[in-house]
Amino acid sequence: MDRSETTLSSPPAHRNTTRMSGFTTGDRVRVDIPDETDPDHDRYHGLHGRVVTVLEDDVSEITGDDHDAVIYRIELENEETADFRWRDLRPPFE
Numbered sequence: 001m002d003r004s005e006t007t008l009s010s011p012p013a014h015r016n017t018t019r020m021s022g023f024t025t026g027d028r029v030r031v032d033i034p035d036e037t038d039p040d041h042d043r044y045h046g047l048h049g050r051v052v053t054v055l056e057d058d059v060s061e062i063t064g065d066d067h068d069a070v071i072y073r074i075e076l077e078n079e080e081t082a083d084f085r086w087r088d089l090r091p092p093f094e
Contacts, residue, residue: 023051023054023072023086023089024051024054025051025052025053025054026050026051027050027051028048028049028050028091028092029048029049029050029051029072029074029089029090029091029092030046030047030048030089030090030091030092030093031044031045031046031047031048031049031074031076031084031088031089031090032045032046032088032089032090033045033088040088044076044082044084044088047076047077047078048076048077048092048093049074049075049076049077050074050075051072051073051074052073052074052075052081053072053073054070054071054072054073055070055071055072055073055083056069056070056071057069057071067085067086067087068085068086070085070086071083071084071085072084072085072086072089074089
């Protein structure tokens with residue numbers, strides 16, 4: 001899959017710009033992976049961090065959901081960096 005880095009706060013114009021999360025670079029987020037059988041649940045669920053980069057790939061062509069084209073690179077509070085799709089991110093608990 002083609003994966004390109006962008007500093008845009010929204011996907012390019014040829015993509016559906018209606019995203020459920022609406023997160024942009026610098027936003028504080030919480031990782032929410034409620035499915036305990038998900039391999040990333042124990043490692044990431046409930047952690048907080050900041051969006052450091054917004055990436056794009058072409059997986060939406062496979063899934064049919066334009067939301068899936070956006071990947072958020074998150075710098076977690078434990079200083080680890082990980083990539084997440086929109087469905088795994090929520091606003092933070094303050």
